[in-house]
Amino acid sequence: TVFDTPKDGSIHVAQRIANIIKEKQNSKEKAVLGLATGATPIKVYEELVRMHKEEGLSFSNVVTFNLDEYYPMAAEDAQSYVSFMNEHLFNHIDIPKEQINIPDGTLKLEDIPAFCLEYEKKIGDLGGLDIQILGIGRTGHIGFNEPGSAPNSGTRLVTLDDLTRRDAARDFGGKSFVPTKAITMGIGTIFKAREIILMAWNGKKASIIKKAVEGEISSEVPATFLQLSDNVEFILDKDAAKQL
Ligand code: GLP
Numbered sequence: 001t002v003f004d005t006p007k008d009g010s011i012h013v014a015q016r017i018a019n020i021i022k023e024k025q026n027s028k029e030k031a032v033l034g035l036a037t038g039a040t041p042i043k044v045y046e047e048l049v050r051m052h053k054e055e056g057l058s059f060s061n062v063v064t065f066n067l068d069e070y071y072p073m074a075a076e077d078a079q080s081y082v083s084f085m086n087e088h089l090f091n092h093i094d095i096p097k098e099q100i101n102i103p104d105g106t107l108k109l110e111d112i113p114a115f116c117l118e119y120e121k122k123i124g125d126l127g128g129l130d131i132q133i134l135g136i137g138r139t140g141h142i143g144f145n146e147p148g149s150a151p152n153s154g155t156r157l158v159t160l161d162d163l164t165r166r167d168a169a170r171d172f173g174g175k176s177f178v179p180t181k182a183i184t185m186g187i188g189t190i191f192k193a194r195e196i197i198l199m200a201w202n203g204k205k206a207s208i209i210k211k212a213v214e215g216e217i218s219s220e221v222p223a224t225f226l227q228l229s230d231n232v233e234f235i236l237d238k239d240a241a242k243q244l
């Protein structure tokens with residue numbers, strides 16, 4: 001679906017999320033949301049915060065699972081995805097802290113596999129993700145599933161692609177400060193969500209969006225695996241869609 005502006009697309013996505021939250025409130029269930037970081041979803045979070053403040057949308061029945069976190073990464077670091085989510089969403093809504101889940105960038109290396117299995121189990125025990133929102137990296141990554149990721153991959157420690165680290169360099173004040181690894185939900189984890197929305201805005205994403213939507217399905221461009229799912233919607237602005 002192509003929108004005129006990122007704001008129009010973001011409002012559409014925020015409304016979809018709000019509808020899920022309200023449906024679940026009515027049936028006294030938890031809404032289980034898969035969330036993403038990066039510049040792309042910021043306006044979605046802005047709109048959700050607006051709905052909370054102006055329309056009384058409550059997040060008390062919401063459980064969130066973030067896609068990924070750099071490794072190693074202290075939660076309180078400005079560049080952590082914990083800080084990002086607090087700044088853009090969690091500090092401004094009424095979600096109980098214990099209902100927020102973000103991969104832990106402070107774990108000892110040997111504790112990561114058990115943490116990742118537990119992350120998957122927590123999602124499964126809640127009945128799975130009702131919705132997963134995604135951005136896309138210029139390598140074609142979703143979450144931090146870089147080229148080479150398998151379609152059935154689970155939550156795990158991965159090595160970041162050089163292009164991903166170059167793109168993150170601005171946030172870290174230089175590429176050498178960008179962690180070389182991350183913990184990410186897998187493609188298989190993402191695929192289990194009942195609904196998947198991938199968003200992309202602006203012309204810089206146009207060529208990777210063309211590959212993701214129309215290219216050959218291959219682990220070289222992990223987002224192409226989304227072509228295999230019936231539950232995926234690409235929400236784009238005109239510029240991101242211009243090569244389709
Ligand atoms: C990071 C995140 C991804 C995100 C991507 C694109 O690598 N781990 O989840 O999709 O950046 O970022 P942006 O939205 O800033 O273009």
